[in-house]
Amino acid sequence: xxxxxxxxxxxxxxxxxxxxxxxxxxxxxxxxxxxxxxxxxxxxxxxxxxxxxxxxxxxxxxxxxxxxxxxxxxxxxxxxxxxxxxxxxxxxxxxxxxxxxxxxxxxxxxxxxxxxxxxxxxxxxxxxxxxxxxxxxxxxxxxxxxxxxxxxxxxxxxxxxxxxxxxxxxxxxxxxxxxxxxxxxxxxxxxxxxxxxxxxxxxxxxxxxxxxxxxxxxxxxxxxxxxxxxxxxxxxxxxxxxxxxxxxxxxxxxxxxxxxxxxxxxxxxxxxxxxxxxxxxxxxxxxxxxxxxxxxxxxxxxxxxxxxxxxxxxxxxxxxxxxxxxxxxxxxxx
Amino acid sequence: xxxxxxxxxxxxxxxxxxxxxxxxxxxxxxxxxxxxxxxxxxxxxxxxxxxxxxxxxxxxxxxxxxxxxxxxxxxxxxxxxxxxxxxxxxxxxxxxxxxxxxxxxxxxxxxxxxxxxxxxxxxxxxxxxxxxxxxxxxxxxxxxxxxxxxxxxxxxxxxxxxxxxxxxxxxxxxxxxxxxxxxxxxxxxxxxxxxxxxxxxxxxxxxxxxxxxxxxxxxxxxxxxxxxxxxxxxxxxxxxxxxxxxxxxxxxxxxxxxxxxxxxxxxxxxxxxxxxxxxxxxxxxxxxxxxxxxxxxxxxxxxxxxxxxxxxxxxxxxxxxxxxxxxxxxxxxxxxxxxxxxxxxxxxxxxxxxxxxxxxxxxxxxxxxxxxxxxxxxxxxxxxxxxxxxxxxxxxxxxxxxxxxxxxxxxxxxxxxxxxxxxxxxxxxxxxxxxxxxxxxxxxxxxxxxxxxxxxxxxxxxxxxxxxxxxxxxxxxxxxxxxxxxxxxxxxxxxxxxxxxxxxx
Numbered sequence: 001x002x003x004x005x006x007x008x009x010x011x012x013x014x015x016x017x018x019x020x021x022x023x024x025x026x027x028x029x030x031x032x033x034x035x036x037x038x039x040x041x042x043x044x045x046x047x048x049x050x051x052x053x054x055x056x057x058x059x060x061x062x063x064x065x066x067x068x069x070x071x072x073x074x075x076x077x078x079x080x081x082x083x084x085x086x087x088x089x090x091x092x093x094x095x096x097x098x099x100x101x102x103x104x105x106x107x108x109x110x111x112x113x114x115x116x117x118x119x120x121x122x123x124x125x126x127x128x129x130x131x132x133x134x135x136x137x138x139x140x141x142x143x144x145x146x147x148x149x150x151x152x153x154x155x156x157x158x159x160x161x162x163x164x165x166x167x168x169x170x171x172x173x174x175x176x177x178x179x180x181x182x183x184x185x186x187x188x189x190x191x192x193x194x195x196x197x198x199x200x201x202x203x204x205x206x207x208x209x210x211x212x213x214x215x216x217x218x219x220x221x222x223x224x225x226x227x228x229x230x231x232x233x234x235x236x237x238x239x240x241x242x243x244x245x246x247x248x249x250x251x252x253x254x255x256x257x258x259x260x261x262x263x264x265x266x267x268x269x270x271x272x273x274x275x276x277x278x279x280x281x282x283x284x285x286x287x288x289x290x291x292x293x294x295x296x297x298x299x300x301x302x303x304x305x306x307x308x309x310x311x312x313x314x315x316x317x318x319x320x321x322x323x324x325x326x327x328x329x330x331x332x333x334x
Numbered sequence: 335x336x337x338x339x340x341x342x343x344x345x346x347x348x349x350x351x352x353x354x355x356x357x358x359x360x361x362x363x364x365x366x367x368x369x370x371x372x373x374x375x376x377x378x379x380x381x382x383x384x385x386x387x388x389x390x391x392x393x394x395x396x397x398x399x400x401x402x403x404x405x406x407x408x409x410x411x412x413x414x415x416x417x418x419x420x421x422x423x424x425x426x427x428x429x430x431x432x433x434x435x436x437x438x439x440x441x442x443x444x445x446x447x448x449x450x451x452x453x454x455x456x457x458x459x460x461x462x463x464x465x466x467x468x469x470x471x472x473x474x475x476x477x478x479x480x481x482x483x484x485x486x487x488x489x490x491x492x493x494x495x496x497x498x499x500x501x502x503x504x505x506x507x508x509x510x511x512x513x514x515x516x517x518x519x520x521x522x523x524x525x526x527x528x529x530x531x532x533x534x535x536x537x538x539x540x541x542x543x544x545x546x547x548x549x550x551x552x553x554x555x556x557x558x559x560x561x562x563x564x565x566x567x568x569x570x571x572x573x574x575x576x577x578x579x580x581x582x583x584x585x586x587x588x589x590x591x592x593x594x595x596x597x598x599x600x601x602x603x604x605x606x607x608x609x610x611x612x613x614x615x616x617x618x619x620x621x622x623x624x625x626x627x628x629x630x631x632x633x634x635x636x637x638x639x640x641x642x643x644x645x646x647x648x649x650x651x652x653x654x655x656x657x658x659x660x661x662x663x664x665x666x667x668x669x670x671x672x673x674x675x676x677x678x679x680x681x682x683x684x685x686x687x688x689x690x691x692x693x694x695x696x697x698x699x700x701x702x703x704x705x706x707x708x709x710x711x712x713x714x715x716x717x718x719x720x721x722x723x724x725x726x727x728x729x730x731x732x733x734x735x736x737x738x739x740x741x742x743x744x745x746x747x748x749x750x751x752x753x754x755x756x757x758x759x760x761x762x763x764x765x766x767x768x769x770x771x772x773x774x775x776x777x778x779x780x781x782x783x784x785x786x787x788x789x790x791x792x793x794x795x796x797x798x799x800x801x802x803x804x805x806x807x808x809x810x811x812x813x814x815x816x817x818x819x820x821x822x823x824x825x826x827x828x829x830x831x832x833x834x835x836x837x838x839x
Contacts, residue, residue: 191451212441
């Protein structure tokens with residue numbers, strides 16, 4: 001009947017969530033840069049920029065895959081263990097030999113794709129909730145790792161360590177890889193039929209199915225891609241560490257961190273809304289917060305609290321905005 | 335689209351459907367011609383939506399045949415119906431609000447170029463389709479969630495047209511539209527008609543039926559009553575065809591005329607987003623029936639009184655005292671009880687015991703130390719008094735029949751000794767025996783001095799139980815009828831066939 005209720009209330013600036021996270025990133029850079037400068041350091045020195053971008057790269061690659069899963073209305077909690085597992089697969093297959101680099105990469109991709117396939121099949125064919133299915137698969141891998149490995153294993157040849165340590169100017173090679181993965185995902189979502197169907201599936205499974213989308217296939221494919229991203233992150237970490245590490249994924253908190261980055265970037269947990277550009281912003285924002293606190297040498301407890309506050313605040317702002325839109329829609333119906 | 339030869343576009347013959355042994359559709363014939371608007375009318379539960387779902391592949395008929403342009407067809411699922419050229423516009427739209435118009439229209443059939451989605455072609459073809467129906471306010475790039483409801487409906491129609499739909503089924507298309515948008519829909523329907531599309535127009539608003547359709551089929555209790563040319567029909571004849579059946583159930587005796595006591599609940603100009611300001615008086619000792627079609631504001635009224643979606647304007651008096659009910663908790667404390675229409679969803683905690691369900695309201699609003707043992711005893715007595723048949727008070731309530739579940743809900747509210755009781759479809763999904771028991775209970779409550787408001791879609795129940803009947807339409811009270819009013823009078827007010835506010839029975 002009337003939209004007065006919604007109109008008279010205070011309006012937030014007309015930013016969508018994606019530009020919102022980039023604005024927050026700019027703010028964090030300014031604020032953090034000032035704080036660090038007051039402390040006598042520099043956030044923008046070459047060494048701190050490099051470590052910031054490197055931190056972003058590993059998480060970023062995982063978060064891009066996670067974005068696809070969440071956009072499709074699903075979720076992947078197994079990524080952290082996939083990272084650990086694939087770092088070991090990489091390092092043990094290479095075993096220090098240059099000639100084994102390519103076979104190792106192939107093995108990592110095969111293993112992670114298989115795990116993604118398993119996740120996807122559990123979710124679509126056995127109709128297990130994505131949260132439980134991927135958690136279960138993750139725990140399965142965790143069990144295997146704890147049983148088989150006490151510590152780092154395998155070794156990576158120097159040739160492969162270029163991935164972890166080389167730079168183009170101030171930009172680490174790993175960050176270029178992240179950018180490439182993100183660009184590929186962005187393009188997929190924008191311009192392929194699969195991408196369109198993925199967003200439709202996440203937006204409303206029934207609408208997608210009744211419009212002729214094969215939603216099961218879309219979900220399975222998405223989980224394979226998400227898992228592959230985790231595998232690529234595993235390769236990167238192996239090259240960085242020089243060996244495979246059975247706990248590197250879980251200790252890095254890649255499962256929840258990647259979800260946090262996606263949500264910070266404005267992708268709705270229920271699916272169907274959001275995108276990779278926001279996730280890239282979310283990853284960078286988390287990396288900047290990390291970088292600032294490392295430079296200030298504040299204890300990690302306080303750092304975690306700030307991150308928590310930032311994530312909750314961001315989601316609250318998005319939720320508020322979303323509710324207003326739907327209020328307006330409801331008012332239009334009444 | 336070339337005009338068909340004389341044969342109908344869609345021909346349904348002898349269509350029947352039963353659910354769990356209950357026959358909801360029996361031997362229905364229907365012919366829909368190219369370029370024709372064929373209205374399907376009938377009261378709630380007449381079988382309109384079942385027939386519609388059969389025509390769109392959602393349900394499979396148990397009996398009968400479907401022919402499309404002279405060819406027999408089977409429609410195993412909605413996609414098959416789409417492929418055969420039958421599109422359906424649901425009341426709730428099947429659109430993705432986050433995606434653009436073009437992305438929605440071509441979802442699942444995106445045009446491709448060199449392996450990628452050809453956005454340019456997608457936009458161009460959407461623009462063509464929009465232009466084809468004379469719609470110029472919508473751009474293919476617009477996000478659907480930002481469009482008005484009427485515009486979203488246009489997108490739904492365009493989506494169906496993109497599939498080359500020859501038959502378009504529209505389910506209550508004006509239900510979600512504002513008044514000024516209805517005229518736009520009319521124009522659109524006429525344009526589709528000119529293009530040779532056959533439209534099955536499902537509605538119980540007679541004005542629309544007369545404005546748009548060429549032919550009308552009336553359904554009642556799952557059977558086709560008649561099919562006639564709109565030119566030959568009048569509102570009166572239609573209403574008479576829609577209702578009128580023998581009473582098969584006896585109702586408890588009404589209150590003696592003039593025996594109603596003082597006003598317990600008084601609404602004066604009370605309204606909210608879904609209700610126009612309502613004036614209503616509910617007296618002690620009476621059962622006030624509330625009739626109307628689904629979505630006419632009946633439930634919104636009960637929900638507003640009970641503080642779920644409260645009133646925003648006007649005044650509410652309870653036993654003469656002004657009250658503000660802003661939550662169900664306040665309503666319960668003020669002595670108002672609400673037996674919801676959605677028993678399983680809103681009325682019961684299905685996995686809890688009979689006793690827990692019966693104690694729910696008391697535990698919620700009364701302090702824990704307040705006569706705990708006594709209140710359990712009272713509730714057990716009440717459960718006996720309303721004759722709940724269960725394996726015991728500890729049985730999980732989900733295993734009880736609908737009638738027994740409803741009795742538990744009643745016991746819950748009786749324990750609160752309410753002053754005002756709101757019943758929303760109190761006997762829906764309940765077998766005949768339990769129905770009579772619930773009707774008796776409702777009447778006894780009124781006789782004990784409570785004021786009862788009872789919403790019902792079942793006309794015999796509404797008429798059989800009520801001491802007075804108010805009929806709602808479009809969020810307002812369309813009129814009031816005395817006890818024993820005819821079904822025609824109720825339907826007349828509900829559909830807008832009779833427009834005066836006072837209709838003598």
